[in-house]
Amino acid sequence: MTTQTLTQDRLRAHPRQRRRLRVRLRSLGPLALLALVAGLCVQAYRLCLVEQLQAHWQNYRTGDTAPGRNVWLPGYRVTIDAKPIAPGLRNLSGITYDYDHDRLLAITNMPMELLVMNKEGDLEARYPLVGFEDTEGLTYLGGNRVAIADEDQQRLDVITLPPREQAILASSAQSITLALGLSHNNKGFEGVTYDTRNDRLFAIKERDPQQLYSVSGMLRSIQGPLNLTVTDLTAWVERGRYGRDLSDGYYDPRTGHLLLLSDQSMNITELDEQGRFVSIRSLRSNLGGLQQDAPQAEGLTMDKDGNLYVVSEPNLFYQFQKR
Template sequence: MGAALLLIVLVLAYTASSRYFIHQQIYAQLRTAWAGDTAPGQNIWLPDYKVVIDGKVVESTLRNLSGITYDYDQNRLLAITNNTPMELLVLSKAGDIVSRYPLQGFKDTEGLAYLGHGRVVVADEDLQRLNVVTLPKEVRPIKADDTQFISLAINLTNTNKGFEGVTYDAEHDRLFAIKERDPRQLFEVTGMINSIGAPLKIKVADLTSWVDRSVFARDLSDGYYDAATGHMLILSDQSKSITELDQDGNFVSTRSLRGGISDMKQSAPQAEGMTMDSDGNLYVVSEPNLFYQFKKQ
């Protein structure tokens, strides 16, 4: 027992100063296991989530399934692809395609977040643009020219490392835009939705410090804001992990998406999208066409 404790102390001491994310991830896993859930009912607490749908193929011909969100008005999932054909998909909670909206005039649709009242925001990675889309009542193409948008042309890159994810806090009208890497960044855009058809009152804040100190991952592929706790989940494709942050951006918990060291049979090959539903179930989609559901035990 003493030797095990000494080993943990040595690992923690080493990882505290390490610049390598793999060591920091080990530190995060140990920290989560060691501390436990110190505020039950106030945290999402990722270690309690177990996989129940493990890498279901949504459709064999589907490519680049890159984002997912929960439509709480109609109790359904919405997903997005960023390859030909570029589409917004309506999914069941079991990961089956119910209907599909072709997307026209968009460039690189990566992230998706539901705003309420039939509206979604689509993150276009190349343009670093957040497009507000009102979903048609009938299934038909959605055109980029019909959307309203805000573009955050900050740290532009030619290496496809722009906005990868987006999530929305409806109570405070806050959009969180997530830049993948080089550098990893997190922005908070407040007032955008309430300014549509009203006096313009938009504030943009850089919350990258949250990521720098609390997310031990090589890249950021999506986020989810949980209204019940006020906490945020951050998804990483390359590090195959999900990290929970509190209201101030402090580390709370983590779970792995790697097969063998988690309850998943195989690692999620390229996890790009994440959301939760009103029952607290967690959903992840991975390129090219895989669907995961996690339930809290």
């Protein structure tokens, strides 16, 4: 396994580089040094580095305060690290667990396809998505139904998976549009996850600003009279800035907790039923045990055994298991 950590031996082996660095720093004037420090501080703020380090320290200091009632992300280790799903596959942007068939479903947005995979990340089937606009996330609703998040339109499309590989038409979907906090810079709904027990779907807006909504009565309204309740849960993600953006989420039915994925900050955070911070896991090489940083983590889910899955653009698959 490679590592990006520079050891003391390597530092001692490059005294000339250290001297060059000292000369460069001395050549900078006070204003230039101040600008450099200010730039580093701004970058740290943008990536929420201070908040992330505080969260990691809190987990290390307290440990799991409610074993069995938390997902507890620090307890997970990498078991499949950056496995390419298929040659030529790109723009992998979401993943969900199909508990009816004990398999994984994923989605791409250029070209737009729904993929069927096993839990080892092997591709088994591909369904072209026709007439959709910008497919970014998906979640399994049960009974072969899947909700797809359309980022540009801030629309949730519910489709039924055909029994065989074939095109899935947007015209056959039932949909709901949440035109809330519309953005014209491709920063709409990036992720979606579903709470089966309470028929509650969480829609996740990436940033500018980060937003989180729950839509209750989703399946009941599709199957019968319209009765939807939309709740703004944005305060949950504003309370603790652990991610620069929000790429996806997963609602864990065993704990009632919500996992949120950040691509830019390269982490996953766990929130409880009230949106309070519980735990954090890094997707960086030095903190997360990966061979390399996850380049652009876009999708997140868990299976019935509690295994955790992440997908990253262009076509990388990660599996994590509890120690």
